[in-house]
């Protein structure tokens with residue numbers, strides 16, 4: 033049963049329970065094969081633009097990993113020294129009109145409204161995560177909320193929607209969540225070199241045995257809490273593993289990283 037005020041894509045009772053208790057839920061094949069083919073094409077347009085646009089400044093290193101500001105995005109490169117392979121583009125939506133339209137898609141916006149608890153939502157940030165065959169590196173266990181804590185107070189009102197562009201499985205480094213880890217809110221991070229300033233969650237505060245590998249077909253959406261501990265393993269396969277991660281916030285808010293506001297979806301009255 034869905035609550036009618038959130039629209040046809042609002043949460044079912046079971047999805048509400050899963051988000052509240054487990055910290056995530058999945059909608060398999062929310063986007064069909066033709067839509068995903070188009071979004072994959074748009075994603076690669078974004079990669080090509082990011083790779084060829086003039087950098088706004090010199091590349092910089094954070095904990096030995098290389099970053100670049102170009103074409104209105106922060107670009108993160110793969111960790112292998114000297115790699116030119118792009119790992120993350122944040123934000124990505126401005127690189128192609130199809131990506132911009134995705135931000136407003138009711139299959140993302142209606143559940144987001146309900147998770148934010150506001151009829152008006154805005155974009156907080158959006159990332160294109162690319163795990164190329166045999167090179168895509170792991171994402172260490174972390175919560176997103178500590179990255180955003182200096183910027184936004186009501187951290188629980190920043191739900192994520194991950195849209196998978198390829199079939200995701202253990203072999204190509206599918207997304208993984210620690211079930212229920214969001215319930216304790218912000219958790220302490222690991223201290224020391226290579227920890228991005230304590231942004232990787234201290235494993236003393238969660239149990240790796242509670243991890244769920246989210247193996248899903250292309251076109252699926254994983255909604256997860258900003259407090260959910262998550263990560264993924266390297267892509268050791270010959271297959272691509274690409275995904276968009278879109279984060280919404282209450283309407284009227286400023287975007288993270290970008291000095292702009294971007295409302296999402298038609299405003300309801």
Ligand SMILES: O=C(O)CCC(=O)C(=O)O
Nearest residue numbers: 161171206207263264277
């Ligand atoms: O793409 C992945 O596997 C991990 C994504 C992630 O951790 C993030 O975007 O915060």
